[in-house]
Amino acid sequence: MKAVELAKTYDPKDFEARIYQAWEEGKAFSPAAEGKGFTIVMPPPNVTGILHMGHALNNTLQDIIIRHRRMRGWRALWVPGTDHAGIATQNVVERQLAKEGLRRQDLGREAFIKRTWEVKERHHEIIVRQLRRMGCSCDWDHERFTMDEGLSKAVRESFVTLYERGLVYKGQYLVNYCPKCGTALADDEVEYENTPGKLYDVRYPYADGSGYITVATTRPETMFGDVAVAVNPADERYKDIVGRKLVLPLCGREIPIIADAFVSLEFGTGMVKITPAHDPNDWECGRRHGLEAINLLNPDGTLNENVPEKYRGLDPVAARKLVVEDLEAGGYLVKVTDHAHDVGHCYRCGTIVEPYLSDQWFVSMRGMADKALKALQDGEISFHPKRWENTYMRWLEGIRDWCISRQLWWGHRIPVWYCQDCGEMIVSRTDPDECPKCHSHRLEQDPDVLDTWFSSWLWPFSTLGWPGKTQDLADFFPTQTLVSAYDIIFFWISRMIMASEEFMGKAPFKDIVITGLVRDKQGRKMSKSLGNGIDPIDVIDQYGADAMRFTLCYLAAQGQDVQVDMDSFKLGSRFANKIWNAVRYLLLNMEGRKLVSITPDKFSAFDKWIYSRLNKAIATVDSALDAYRFNEAAQAVHSFFWNDFCDWYVEAVKQRLTQGSDDEKDFSVSIMVDILQKSMRLMHPFIPFVTEEIWGQLPGVEGLLATASYPEVDPAFDFKEDEELVGALQEAVRLVRATRSQMGIANDKKLRVVIRPAAGYAGSSLFEEEKGLMASFMGAGELTVDLDGSIDTSQAFPSSALGFEVFTFVKEAVDVPSEIKKLEATIAKNQKSLEGTMKKLSNEQFLANAKSEAIEKEKAKKAEFEELIRQAKEHIAQLEKL
């Protein structure tokens, strides 16, 4: 066999792009023709921007899951796609237009939408390129967009079906309204921010001129919409005035005083002006009392014809200033106090949200929420980590109807038409061209579009062809695992479950994996405005996709936020480099070798040891990944490959490779190849590029690693006893190395070492067998295993382990007093441990209550401490003789 030269330095840029292309050309990510289906749908990124570190984390974890399953023989499908992100995308385009001095109305609906599609295409290109660079093994043949033809059909089907079931209705309602975006927002699209403001105490005179009362308000400009003043019925102060009439200052309208329990006794004056059209609480209160709601706002957020003329056309902030001036001038303003309170802002553009009375479409949620709750209670779905189940339940229990209409142009237009002649409303799966009632052709479609989440809540089945009865649905639905950050549990996850229960009769997935957020090293959320974000592409450019993926996975402890900076990714980078070089070493030794069959009867202790360790690593990875404990899996492969394989096994093999016979060399190389190719398979889900690149260079392998089988625990290669004994051997090596290091003995100075096992110690023969290897590890010129205690070690420096003692002949270098001091410290430490153990063992309660293993363990510890103390004492005596 010839040597294969791997590039001397690991540089991911040399191969990552080429490898991804090979995967695509090899159809590596298409689901296998057979096997049990395993599906993940990717949370579709918005087409407004580029992917950030949170996406990198998310998609890395999904990719690890799907690659792991694919290699274990599942029929794995990962569905990618993007979301049209109604408000966000429309805002991007409107901002562009604003730079040109245009508004969307200047273009008209059709041209505006066309332009938005162009933006979508551009961002889409960037996003899919980024996903490819991260190594995401999604099936691009299954890629979907929330506004493509199939998904639009699904949206329409779901709307009309819900309408037919009486679950969609149109109603006048007080909604959150963003004047800038010009659209209603769902409750959870409003972000509250504590904002300094003022509380104004304002006098409202009695209609009969007999004085006045004082109300407190933060928004005096809404007083023109007041229809009452409310007090708490239990408020002794105001018992007698309920029912009396007041006159509104500045406009002269009469309003009554009513009693309602929602009014707080403590806050302000205990009197609240009721403005149903501009405050959610007042809206509820107004409904309870059958009061009119007077809308004061135009759709653009300015005041309308329901206010006195001088205030019309002003925005609320300007109007407030003027109203306050006028109140003061009229002697109505009692006092102004500073008052910080939470003000709602649009989650997309940050504008202050106004409660706004308008016609909107709603979905009744109660029934669906109950089904979604039941799905959790029945164990149909589960969250990882589990604590999110509470969050999910509490939200569903308190759910309110969902406002789904948005006054935007970019999105799924509501499938409702109005007959211009007879006023008939038509809700239809297909575009109607005639009124069913009056046969008029003058039909106009509802101008509004649907909330973005109204398409994404169908994502797990709409992407598989619903409402059609497709083979994909049969093969891949329901999906298994959903990976998402916690910030969209309400927006998206809960709604997907409700939609799926409603339309498919079952939950859309089984496991919901909630990841943490990626933060900077100060713990701040990465955001554009702070400029503290790290671009995944920068990380990939600098360290490679493998490095980024491995680092994120290593840090992703169940749902905890991860804090990273650019340097954090050195962890993964160094690991990839280590792998690269380990393989290079093997390939450099392939020259002239031939692969032979690997038979355990020819194994050395180290061979057995490394196979046992490999088995353990495989078992750990499988169980950790199945439980979504990503960091545990990453740590397992890291320590197996680096500490076990590179630090010990390869070092051990070097002996045979330089000194062994041809047969021994062939055998060693064959095992190395075997371990390496299994390691590549084991590690591939985590670091797919470098393992695939190496796979292509390893002898005796075929095809792509991405579609190779995952290694399995092999009981025939499990050697528990040898594994333990090699552990003791390593301990002996460490003792000598420590002695050498502590005493400042140069590495090239060969030492004489004697190992003296305790009588009957199980590792004695191993020490004898591996004398040469141990001597090399220790830098020993002469290593003797003293089985009968006959060797004179009185001139040697002693150290002890459980079961054996190691004597190093370093007389000339020993600093006797300080070594004795160390040994005394060792004795003191062990003495203390022994006391603790003795205390336990003499405690009758402990003996009576503790598990028998715990007692056995404690007894073993006692023996251990005693032995170590005995040895140390002996060693002090010995040192004193030196």
Next chain:
RNA sequence: GGAGGAUUAGCUCAGCGGGAGAGCGCUUGCCUUACAAGCAAGAUGUCACAAGUUCAAUCCUUGUAUCCUCCACCA
């Protein structure tokens, strides 16, 4: 106001009812022909504080403190 999370080595974080861990950083010695992005040997901790449960608490319970999220919201 409600809920959740965090508090472990200088930093970022694992872990766990019975002897405190990793990576990075730091110290010391090594260019040992795979890797100096490396090898070897080290140092560093009242596991936030207090009480309780337990034979046994860093781990479970309760409370306290500090920090961070989310939800709700009083004009």
